[in-house]
Amino acid sequence: DGGITQSPKYLFRKEGQNVTLSCEQNLNHDAMYWYRQDPGQGLRLIYYSQIVNDFQKGDIAEGYSVSREKKESFPLTVTSAQKNPTAFYLCASNHQGANTEAFFGQGTRLTVV
Amino acid sequence: AQKVTQAQTEISVVEKEDVTLDCVYETRDTTYYLFWYKQPPSGELVFLIRRNSFDEQNEISGRYSWNFQKSTSSFNFTITASQVVDSAVYFCALRWGSARQLTFGSGTQLTVLP
Numbered sequence: 001d002g003g004i005t006q007s008p009k010y011l012f013r014k015e016g017q018n019v020t021l022s023c024e025q026n027l028n029h030d031a032m033y034w035y036r037q038d039p040g041q042g043l044r045l046i047y048y049s050q051i052v053n054d055f056q057k058g059d060i061a062e063g064y065s066v067s068r069e070k071k072e073s074f075p076l077t078v079t080s081a082q083k084n085p086t087a088f089y090l091c092a093s094n095h096q097g098a099n100t101e102a103f104f105g106q107g108t109r110l111t112v113v
Numbered sequence: 114a115q116k117v118t119q120a121q122t123e124i125s126v127v128e129k130e131d132v133t134l135d136c137v138y139e140t141r142d143t144t145y146y147l148f149w150y151k152q153p154p155s156g157e158l159v160f161l162i163r164r165n166s167f168d169e170q171n172e173i174s175g176r177y178s179w180n181f182q183k184s185t186s187s188f189n190f191t192i193t194a195s196q197v198v199d200s201a202v203y204f205c206a207l208r209w210g211s212a213r214q215l216t217f218g219s220g221t222q223l224t225v226l227p
Contacts, residue, residue, distance in 0.1 A: 031213055033213075033214060033215075035217075040122070040219065040220075041219055041220075042117075042119075042204060042217035042218050042219040042220055043158075043204070043215075043217040044217075045214045045215075048213060048214050050213060058214060088156065090156075090158065092158075094213075096213075099146050099163065099165055101148060101160045101163050102148075102160070102215060103160065104150075104157055104158040104159075105157065106155060106156055106157040107156040107157065109156075
């Protein structure tokens with residue numbers, strides 16, 4: 001079945017560690033996104049990519065990094081520079097075009113221990 | 114500035130009641146798109162509807178209906194005869210002009226009690 005797969009579902013990070021969240025899609029979508037969700041808040045955009053080897057910062061990119069080496073994959077690294085990384089992270093993708101809906105993965109819940 | 118406001122943080126209803134979730138948006142663009150998503154406890158956002166700024170027709174899909182009014186910048190969502198399975202967080206979102214990303218409201222937690 002086509003869709004977006006995020007892994008792992010739960011992730012625990014020690015202070016000062018970098019961790020990488022995986023996002024893979026087999027929908028042949030050009031655009032991919034990473035959002036962060038905090039309790040009681042909406043989703044905020046971290047990074048997005050419209051084509052391979054190109055990506056742009058979103059509203060809260062500090063402390064995060066991404067790569068887009070393949071169309072299907074858009075991993076997110078949460079670096080030690082991110083001071084408050086505990087959150088729910090959602091990956092999304094859509095076809096090019098502003099009128100297309102985005103499809104979301106099931107999310108990764110990151111906790112700093 | 115682009116902004117989406119969902120003033121209702123939490124709503125509780127008893128099964129079979131009708132419920133309306135409010136969404137107010139702000140944008141300077143004349144071309145924009147509005148979306149509603151459902152987030153069940155599993156966490157994944159499920160797409161419900163898309164509406165573009167040139168189409169003010171209301172839409173009904175089963176127990177769901179949407180009322181888009183440009184005059185008041187609102188895109189409200191009504192669930193008729195609510196069911197326990199409707200319990201979720203509902204997000205309204207905006208995509209404007211040539212932008213690719215979505216701007217989300219803060220969401221409304223709907224609880225339907227049996």
